[in-house]
Amino acid sequence: xxxxxxxxxxxxxxxxxxxxxxxxxxxxxxxxxxxxxxxxxxxxxxxxxxxxxxxxxxxxxxxxxxxxxxxxxxxxxxxxxxxxxxxxxxxxxxxxxxxxxxxxxxxxxxxxxxxxxxxxxxxxxxxxxxxxxxxxxxxxxxxxxxxxxxxxxxxxxxxxxxxxxxxxxxxxxxxxxxxxxxxxxxxxxxxxxxxxxxxxxxxxxxxxxxxxxxxxxxxxxxxxxxxxxxxxxxxxxxxxxxxxxxxxxxxxxxxxxxxxxxxxxxxxxxxxxxxxxxxxxxxxxxxxxxxxxxxxxxxxxxxxxxxxxxxxxxxxxxxxxxxxxxxxxxxxxxxxxxxxxxxxxxxxxxxxxxxxx
Amino acid sequence: xxxxxxxxxxxxxxxxxxxxxxxxxxxxxxxxxxxxxxxxxxxxxxxxxxxxxxxxxxxxxxxxxxxxxxxxxxxxxxxxxxxxxxxxxxxxxxxxxxxxxxxxxxxxxxxxxxxxxxxxxxxxxxxxxxxxxxxxxxxxxxxxxxxxxxxxxxxxxxxxxxxxxxxxxxxxxxxxxxxxxxxxxxxxxxxxxxxxxxxxxxxxxxxxxxxxxxxxxxxxxxxxxxxxxxxxxxxxxxxxxx
Numbered sequence: 001x002x003x004x005x006x007x008x009x010x011x012x013x014x015x016x017x018x019x020x021x022x023x024x025x026x027x028x029x030x031x032x033x034x035x036x037x038x039x040x041x042x043x044x045x046x047x048x049x050x051x052x053x054x055x056x057x058x059x060x061x062x063x064x065x066x067x068x069x070x071x072x073x074x075x076x077x078x079x080x081x082x083x084x085x086x087x088x089x090x091x092x093x094x095x096x097x098x099x100x101x102x103x104x105x106x107x108x109x110x111x112x113x114x115x116x117x118x119x120x121x122x123x124x125x126x127x128x129x130x131x132x133x134x135x136x137x138x139x140x141x142x143x144x145x146x147x148x149x150x151x152x153x154x155x156x157x158x159x160x161x162x163x164x165x166x167x168x169x170x171x172x173x174x175x176x177x178x179x180x181x182x183x184x185x186x187x188x189x190x191x192x193x194x195x196x197x198x199x200x201x202x203x204x205x206x207x208x209x210x211x212x213x214x215x216x217x218x219x220x221x222x223x224x225x226x227x228x229x230x231x232x233x234x235x236x237x238x239x240x241x242x243x244x245x246x247x248x249x250x251x252x253x254x255x256x257x258x259x260x261x262x263x264x265x266x267x268x269x270x271x272x273x274x275x276x277x278x279x280x281x282x283x284x285x286x287x288x289x290x291x292x293x294x295x296x297x298x299x300x301x302x303x304x305x306x307x308x309x310x311x312x313x314x315x316x317x318x319x320x321x322x323x324x325x326x327x328x329x330x331x332x333x334x335x336x337x338x339x340x341x342x343x344x345x346x347x348x349x350x351x352x353x354x355x356x357x
Numbered sequence: 358x359x360x361x362x363x364x365x366x367x368x369x370x371x372x373x374x375x376x377x378x379x380x381x382x383x384x385x386x387x388x389x390x391x392x393x394x395x396x397x398x399x400x401x402x403x404x405x406x407x408x409x410x411x412x413x414x415x416x417x418x419x420x421x422x423x424x425x426x427x428x429x430x431x432x433x434x435x436x437x438x439x440x441x442x443x444x445x446x447x448x449x450x451x452x453x454x455x456x457x458x459x460x461x462x463x464x465x466x467x468x469x470x471x472x473x474x475x476x477x478x479x480x481x482x483x484x485x486x487x488x489x490x491x492x493x494x495x496x497x498x499x500x501x502x503x504x505x506x507x508x509x510x511x512x513x514x515x516x517x518x519x520x521x522x523x524x525x526x527x528x529x530x531x532x533x534x535x536x537x538x539x540x541x542x543x544x545x546x547x548x549x550x551x552x553x554x555x556x557x558x559x560x561x562x563x564x565x566x567x568x569x570x571x572x573x574x575x576x577x578x579x580x581x582x583x584x585x586x587x588x589x590x591x592x593x594x595x596x597x598x599x
Contacts, residue, residue: 023439049438053431054464061428061461065435068422069402069443073435091425191441202420202436204443206399212414214405214423 003180008146008172009034011179012076012102013042015150018181020188021072021100022048025062027055027081030114031170032104035076047190056081060088060101067097068213070201071189072154076102078170079120080111082128089163090129093230094215098157100150101135102166104173107341115341116170118260121318124167125289132227134234136164136241137288139260143177149286151184158197160237167288169314171261171343243287244295248274252281253305254353257323258312259285262344266312269349279305280353291322300330308356312344313337365389367398369418376483378578380535380568381409384477385416387545388448391552392419400444402436404429408450409483427458430465433472444555446473451490452482455517459491462517469526469560473551476563479570480514480589487573491515494592499573514592518565522599528560530598534567536586540595567593 006014013035016024024039036052043050049066053059059075066073077085082103092099103124107117124137136156140146146168153164189195194203202211217223245263248270249255258266263284273280283299285292299306309331311320317335324333336352338344364370367389375381392398401419405411407426414421424432429447437445454462454476465472481499482488488501492514496505506514522530529551533544544566551562567589571581 023435025435051434051438053434054460057425057428058431058434058461058464061424061431062435062438064424064428065404065422065432065437066439067435068432069436069440071439087425088428091423095423189439191439202402202422202443203440204400204402205418205420210418211420213421214414216411216423218412 003178005176005178006143007034007174007176008140008143008168009104009174010038011143011147012150012166013038014181015147016074016100016154017042017046018183019072019151019154020184020186021074021154022046022189023063023066023071023073024049024075025051025053025059026076027053027059029078029081031106031173032076032078032102034173035102046188056084057087060085063099064088064092064095064097067092067099068095068202070193070195070198070203072098072158074100074102076104078104078106079108079117082120082123086129089135090131090133091215092163093133093135094131095213096161097213098161099163100153100157100166101163102168105167105169107339113341114170116261116314116343117339117341118169118262118314119318119339120167121288121313121315124165133230134289136160136162136237137167138164139167139286139288140172141260141264141284143172143175144179146172147179147181155184156241160233167260169261238290241287242290242292242294243285244292245284245286246282246295248279248281249283249299250281250303251279251305252303253279253307254310254356255281255283255299255306256310256312256349257283257285257319259288259319262312262314265344265346266349269346269353272346272350273353278353278357285319288319291326293326296326306331308332308334310334310336310353310356312349314343315339365393367392367418369416371416373416374412375409376572378569378571378581380479380566381477383535383541384475384544384566384568385413387541387548388475389417391545391549394549395552395556397444397552397556400442402440402443402445404433404436404445404447406447406449406453408453410448410450410477411484413448427453427456428461429453429458430461430470430472430474434465434470437470437472444552446475446552448475449477450483451478451480451492455491455515463521463524466521466561466563467524467526471555471558471560473555474563475548476565477568478565478593479568481570481573483570483573494589516593518563518598521563526561527599528554529562530565532565532567532593532595532598534585534590534595535569536567536582536590
């Protein structure tokens, strides 16, 4: 298939369909409304399920039900709606179910506004709901990557039986770009399917013992045992699933760390600074959890010229804390961020870098 | 001699955690009898609530899923929409179905989801220690209405079955009781109809079962049944509502 022109929201929707997902439940909220609209049209065409539920609480619980039945399932929302979904995400993590949750972030706290922001990083990467659990979090910075990471999200969710969150923002959701569509080699889910790769799925106990999907562990020691299993599982994810893009990082004197839309804008700023003979590199985390600690460790060995690290976010410093925990005082970590609807510009980033130089 | 009263195949032969005189055990068994009689055990997917029946699945020998408090009908919707050939039911208490899950209940019913719901109304919260339920009677004392439920402060017992009966998506609603062997047989007949409706694709069916909670009503099991018969049934009249 050739290139198609599509916005970030629709790229995620089409990505889910290409990943074989046939279940969508989502409540309208700006700036991600293109996703439910796209799914409402596409899902019936391909024998899938589209539901507009009464709330985000119901949406994520419907995803839990579909996933418990062995289907790839997705729900999408934006910041205030994602806060409501935290209950269900915690249950999904506790029951070890795969699920894909999309947050096209807008400004907060509270109702905030509908403009882009990156202020849900803590919520996405540190748990969000109650209990000791982790979401795998992927942060696309282009429309192509929004599509590609959606395919990946479903794969990771199934491999690790864990919620995967795609963390974008209103700018990425609304932006149109040409992208190349690809399929994965997997038969799409269908209503008469018994998923052979998901022996735990609820399909009715025909010719087998009963299956149970539950997070509840009441007997003494049972929950601790379950939590230790989850922790071992998270360690494996940290080891295997760190993702990032780096450029100019080896000879740089200043490294900018930025993700998603801000990673993209930071790249533009770095190109301007290059023209001015300033040696500035970029680390763009693609996975936010697990955070790409290993690339920093490697960088500290390989780069003899590094002086400072600058974190740029559409927040007042959330990923900053993970960078600080990685750098551990070996280099000064500076910060530039705006949030509330304001998007740091290339000019502002250039100015900040020149101040640090 | 022929054995005429057996353990249902769908019921696991273990002691339950329920208090003496509680109605949950009776309704658990009835559900299993109905599932066996309809020969649908291999197709059944149950959704357990949060509340006293949180581990109902420990007593049922078929596939089950947990749901967050109040979300059973949303989880069941997700299951049934992708597995329409399976028979999916929720088992929920009054707090789960009529308080925190009120929105999920009304909207699943209004969408006419082809599901079966068994709603246990014992007019109180059991697992958390006897607090007021949406179905608690006026003047009934609970941990959070120590002076008795006062309509001015806490409103009135919520008649969720009558509310749901107004919705076009609802196929069948009946309120039954467990206060006598006869009432239990009527309950079983209603539960069977609610499952049969799903098999026939008729849409949302619910049976509200009035059930005693001697522990938090502060009554002996026999007196609890008497109170149910003499007081509770007057507030929640039995019979087919839709």
